[in-house]
Amino acid sequence: GRRIRWETKEMAEWVAGLTELVSRFEERVETLLRACDKVDIALDLLGKVNYNGANFLNVVQSVQKIVDELSLAGYMDLSMWVDVVDDRMGVVLGKRLQGALQAWCNTYELHDEDSMDEDSEEKKDADPKETLPP
Numbered sequence: 001g002r003r004i005r006w007e008t009k010e011m012a013e014w015v016a017g018l019t020e021l022v023s024r025f026e027e028r029v030e031t032l033l034r035a036c037d038k039v040d041i042a043l044d045l046l047g048k049v050n051y052n053g054a055n056f057l058n059v060v061q062s063v064q065k066i067v068d069e070l071s072l073a074g075y076m077d078l079s080m081w082v083d084v085v086d087d088r089m090g091v092v093l094g095k096r097l098q099g100a101l102q103a104w105c106n107t108y109e110l111h112d113e114d115s116m117d118e119d120s121e122e123k124k125d126a127d128p129k130e131t132l133p134p
Contacts, residue, residue, distance in 0.1 A: 035070055
């Protein structure tokens with residue numbers, strides 16, 4: 001084997017290069033963590049934002065901006081992460097749609113029940129002779 005001398009110029013250069021690589025790696029990890037936090041916030045907001053096209057568009061555009069920034073920075077395997085974000089966004093939007101449809105159905109059922117109650121009240125108040133067919 002080769003003997004390593006710790007005080008050589010080559011070792012100092014190697015350590016300096018390694019230090020630079022570790023620093024860049026830490027910066028990229030920090031950037032990814034911030035991006036993940038921003039996406040989490042955006043998806044949480046997507047689950048709560050008022051039903052308005054502009055509101056939904058703003059949230060989706062904020063996620064797209066994060067993806068674009070990571071793409072421009074050259075992050076590898078970004079498409080796999082984007083697939084996960086897309087799936088999570090689909091779940092959030094699916095829950096919103098399910099809640100909206102349920103609220104719509106509940107409103108319709110309440111309106112329908114009110115109509116039935118009014119019809120039965122009218123029948124109770126009506127003269128029985130008037131309700132019989134001729």
